[in-house]
Amino acid sequence: MPTEPREQTPDAHAAGGEVLYSESFRIAGNDFEHGGEAAAAIKAILKQLGFPTDAIRRLSIANFEAEMNVIMYADEARMELAVLPDAVRVTVADRGKGIPDIDWAMKEGNSTATPEMRARGFGAGLGLPNIKRNSDEFSISSTVGVGTTLTYVVYANGNAEGAAR
Amino acid sequence: MIERPHAVVTDPDKCVGCVACSQACPTRAIRVKNDLAVIDDELCIDCGTCIEACRYDAIRPRTSSPADLKRFKYTVAVPSLTLYAQFGDDMHPGRILHGLRQLGFDETYDISWMCEMVAGATDAYLSESKGPWPKISVTCPAVARLIQIRYPDLIPNLVPIETPRELAARLRRRRLAAERGLDPAEIGMFFITPCTAIIHSIEAPEGLEASYLDGAFSITEVYGQLLKAIKNSPGVDSTETISPRGLRWAMAGGEISSMRNANTITVRGLRDVLYVFDRIESGVFQGLDFIEAYICPGGCVGGQLTVAGRYLAQRNIRQITKHLGDQGAVNEEKVRSLLREHFFDIESEIRARQVRPLARNLRQAIELKREKDALVEKLPHKDCAACGAPDCETLADDIVRGNAKLADCVFMRLEELEKQSTPRQGGDNA
Numbered sequence: 001m002p003t004e005p006r007e008q009t010p011d012a013h014a015a016g017g018e019v020l021y022s023e024s025f026r027i028a029g030n031d032f033e034h035g036g037e038a039a040a041a042i043k044a045i046l047k048q049l050g051f052p053t054d055a056i057r058r059l060s061i062a063n064f065e066a067e068m069n070v071i072m073y074a075d076e077a078r079m080e081l082a083v084l085p086d087a088v089r090v091t092v093a094d095r096g097k098g099i100p101d102i103d104w105a106m107k108e109g110n111s112t113a114t115p116e117m118r119a120r121g122f123g124a125g126l127g128l129p130n131i132k133r134n135s136d137e138f139s140i141s142s143t144v145g146v147g148t149t150l151t152y153v154v155y156a157n158g159n160a161e162g163a164a165r
Numbered sequence: 166m167i168e169r170p171h172a173v174v175t176d177p178d179k180c181v182g183c184v185a186c187s188q189a190c191p192t193r194a195i196r197v198k199n200d201l202a203v204i205d206d207e208l209c210i211d212c213g214t215c216i217e218a219c220r221y222d223a224i225r226p227r228t229s230s231p232a233d234l235k236r237f238k239y240t241v242a243v244p245s246l247t248l249y250a251q252f253g254d255d256m257h258p259g260r261i262l263h264g265l266r267q268l269g270f271d272e273t274y275d276i277s278w279m280c281e282m283v284a285g286a287t288d289a290y291l292s293e294s295k296g297p298w299p300k301i302s303v304t305c306p307a308v309a310r311l312i313q314i315r316y317p318d319l320i321p322n323l324v325p326i327e328t329p330r331e332l333a334a335r336l337r338r339r340r341l342a343a344e345r346g347l348d349p350a351e352i353g354m355f356f357i358t359p360c361t362a363i364i365h366s367i368e369a370p371e372g373l374e375a376s377y378l379d380g381a382f383s384i385t386e387v388y389g390q391l392l393k394a395i396k397n398s399p400g401v402d403s404t405e406t407i408s409p410r411g412l413r414w415a416m417a418g419g420e421i422s423s424m425r426n427a428n429t430i431t432v433r434g435l436r437d438v439l440y441v442f443d444r445i446e447s448g449v450f451q452g453l454d455f456i457e458a459y460i461c462p463g464g465c466v467g468g469q470l471t472v473a474g475r476y477l478a479q480r481n482i483r484q485i486t487k488h489l490g491d492q493g494a495v496n497e498e499k500v501r502s503l504l505r506e507h508f509f510d511i512e513s514e515i516r517a518r519q520v521r522p523l524a525r526n527l528r529q530a531i532e533l534k535r536e537k538d539a540l541v542e543k544l545p546h547k548d549c550a551a552c553g554a555p556d557c558e559t560l561a562d563d564i565v566r567g568n569a570k571l572a573d574c575v576f577m578r579l580e581e582l583e584k585q586s587t588p589r590q591g592g593d594n595a
Contacts (some may be wrong), residue, residue, distance in 0.1 A: 021531045036447040043446075048537075050522025050528045057318045064448050085527065 005101070021049070027067055029075045029096065037158070038079045039063035039108045045081070046088065050060040052156055059088055059133040059154040065127045072113065073097070074147065087155045098144040106140075155157055170279065172211045172227050172364035175202050179223035184550035189218035191435050191460075192314060197553040208520065210310035212404060212460045213364035213469040225473030226361045226470055228474070229380030234269055237379070243334055246277055246415035247359040247372050247465045248384055250478035256395075262402040264395035265357070267386060273402065274337045275356075277411035278494045279329040282346030283498035284410070286326055286425045286509045291454050298326045299445065306366035307359060307460040309437060309515065313371070316442050317517030324455075327372065328364070328452040328510045329414070336379035356381040359468030360461065372511035383470035408494035416479050420457040423493070428454040434462035477526035496557060515585055523565065533565045540564055543573040545576040 023045065043060045061078070074096030076146035082089040099105050108129045132138040135152035142148040155158040182200030187193075191472035195215060202215070202224065216224045234240050242265050249258045272296040291300060301322045303309045304550045312319045327592050334354045342349045358364055358381040363522045367376040413419030421429040430453060444450055461467035463475035466482065473481065503509065540561035548556035552573040554563055563569035571577050 020528060021534070036444075036449075039447060040443070046533070047520075048523050048534055049527060052524065053317045053517050053519060060318065060446070060447065083527075083531065 002098070014028070017084050017086075019082045019084060020082075021045075023081045025079045025081075026095075027070045027079055027092075029071060029073075029077075029094075031071055033164075035068055035071050036064055039067050042079075042081050047162075049083065051088065054155050055156050055158065057091070060149050062152055062154070063090060063132040065131050066090070066152075068102045069127050070094050070096075077147075084153075086157070089151065089153045091149065091151045093147065093149040095147045099140075099142040099148055099149045100144050100145055102140055102142060169316070170369060171204065171206060171209050171330065172361040172368065173204060173209065173213065173215060174225055174227050175204065176225060177201050177222045181221055181223070183221075183414075184553070184555070185218045185220065186215035186224060187555045190555065191311070191439065193521075193559050194554050195555070197550075198349050207405055207518075208314065210307050210314060212307035212311070213436065214360035214460070216469045225544050226359075226364055226383055228364060228383050228386060230354060231269065233380050234353060234355070238351040239341065239347060240270045240272075240353040240355065240491040241337060241341070242273045242355055242357055242382075243266070243330060243337075243378065244273065244277060244357040245330070245359050245363070245384070245465060245468075246280065246482075247468060248357050248411055248451060249412065249485060250415050250466050251471065251473045251483040252392075252479065253481045253484070254476060255472070255484055256413065256481075257401060257404070257488070258407055258485065259404040259586045260395055260399065261402035262404070262454050263392070263400040264391050264398065265387070266402065268390055268399050270355070274301050276329050276333040276407050277414070278406045278408040279333040279336075280411035280419075280499055281408040281423060281493055281495045282411075282503070283313045283329045283495055283509065284414075284420060285489070285495060287420075287455065288322055288424045288426055289501055289504050290324060290326060290509075297321050298451050299327075302446075302455070302457040303372065303511070303515075304328055304414070304420060304457065305362065305459045305461075305465075306371070307360075307362035308458045309371055310320065310365075310440065310518075311460070311516040314517065315519055316446055318446055319442065320446070320515055320517060323515055325372070327511050328366075330593045331370070331373060331377050338377055352563060355379060357384060357387060358382070359384050359465050359471045361469065362460065372513055374513060379553050384468070385470045385472055388472045394450065395490070398453040404489075406494065407489065409489045409491050411413065411495050412486055412489075413480055415464065415482050416467050416515065417457070417459050417467075418463065418545075424455070426454050428452075430456055430462075432456060433457040433464065435460050443540070465503070481500060492515075523562075537561045537565045540571070542563050543571075543577075544574060549574065549575075551575050 008090040025036055025041060039060055042063055043056055046056045074094035077092055077094035081093040104110050106128050131152055136155045137153035139151045180201050182197050184197050187195040187197050191212060191214060192208045192210055194205040196200050215537050244265060249261055265273050294300065301319060303323050336347050338352050338354060341347065356363060356378050364381045367378045367381055370376045410423040412421050417433045421431060432438050438460060466478035467475035484561045522530055523532040541558050544557040544561060546557055552560050554560040560569055560574060564571060573581050
C-alpha cells in the first residue's frame, strides 16, 4: 500500500549551481555480475576531470553502497551523475518496493538483507548510514510500492563525516 | 641507452618499433613513436612487464656497474632469497654465499631471518590495527607503486612496515660502521635483485627518505660468474642466520605461510592483482585481514631478472627448506618488543601520485573529456596499437592532450584516402 513520500532533507545546499557534466547509468536489480560497475565508471570519469582523490574516494564508497542497494533490493534504477563547479551530485532513483520506515533504515545495524546477501558480505546494515557519512549533503525519499530516491553530494574540498547531519 | 629516473631503459639500436611492450604495460605508460618505444616516467611503475614482452632485448634493467663497488671502502652483497633458488641439486645457501663473496664483495648478508621477523611483526600489527581492511603488503615495490598511481584509495590499507631488505641493510650498515670504525657512507651495500621494481625502489624509495642500499646487480648478470666461483672456490660460509621459514618469502604464499593470522590471501601476477584491487576498491574483500600481492606470477622467484624460472626455483626453495628443517630462527617476544620500539616502521608517509587529469581547470577538463568521448566513438575499436598507443581509448586521450593526431590511426587514414580517391557519385546529398 503506497504511503506519503517521506523525506530526510538537510538544510544546506552549498552545492547548488550549474551542472557542467552529466551522465546516467542503468542498474538492474539482482544483477550481481555487474555490481559496482556504475560506481567504477563514475570514479574513472572524476579521475580524468581531476577531482581531489579524497572526494573521489568518499563518493565512490557512497556510489558502491547505493548501487549494491539497488541490486539487492530494487527492480531497477538510474544512477545520475552531475558534476557541479565545486561538487559532485549523484541521484539514484529506483523502481522497487520502497522503504516503509526511513528512520529505522538509516540506523546502523538495521538491515532487511537475506541470509544469501549476508553470505556475500552485505547486509551489515551499514549501507545508507555509510552513504550519509561519506557525503556532504544527503537526502532520501521513498514511497512504499513505488521506489526510493537518494540524492547525495560530495564537495570537492569537503570533509564529510556527515557534514549535513 | 636513454637515461631516465627509472630502472627500465630502452635501447634505440635494438628497438624495432613493434608494439608488444606498449600493449603489455599495465599502466599504459609506453608509446611507440618513430619505431622507438618511449616510456612515460610519470606512469611507469618499473614492474618489468615490458622487459618480458620484448623479443628484441631492447628494454633492459639499469643495474649498478662493477665500478660502483670502487666508490666504497667496504662492500656488502645482500642477495634476494631468490638467488638461493637458482641452482638446484640441493645447493647449500652457504656455498652460494661463499661464491658470491668471491665476486668482489667484502661480505655477504643474508636476509631470510629478517623476512621471518617481518612476518611476525605483520602478525602483531594486524592484531592491533583498526583497519581499513584488508591490509596489503608493501614487499613488492611494483604493487606499492601501482597503488600510488592507480589505486590511491588503498594507500591506507598498506602495512606500514618496512621491507626485510631495507631493514636488514639498515641494521647491518649500522653494526658494520660501529664494528669497523667506518663512516656509514663508506659502506656500499648492493642488492642482488630478481626484478626491476626493487632497483627503482633503491633509487627512489617510498616510505623512506633514502634507501639503505646503494645499488643492485641482477641475478642474471652475476649468475655466470657466480657459478664459476662456486666451482673454483668450494667453501661454505656460515648460514647460522638462515631461516627456512623466511626463505619461503621468495615464493608467492611465503609471506603468509609463516604468519599466525590465517585470514589472508596471496595474489599472484599482474592480471590477478588488478582484478583483486579493483574489487577491494569497490568494498569487496573487506572480510580479509591481509593480502600479499606480487606483480610477478609466482612471486619473487618469477622476477624478470632470474635464470632458473619460477617453476624450478620453487622446487629448489622447497628442497633447501627441507634440507635445513622447518624451524623458525626468530624469537617472538623479541619481535613484539622491536615493534613497540618502532624498529619496523616505515620512515615516511606513502603518498598518492596523482596521474595528471585532462586539464587543471574543471571546465577545460570537461571540454576535453567530451572531445575524447567523441573520438573514442569515432575510432575503430580495434585496439591494434599500430598508432603507437596501446588501444583506441589511449590514443583518444593522447589526441586531446595534444600528444597525437587522428591521422596516427591507420584505419582513419585509410578512410580518408578512400574518401579522396572515390569519385563523387552524383547523389542528392553530395
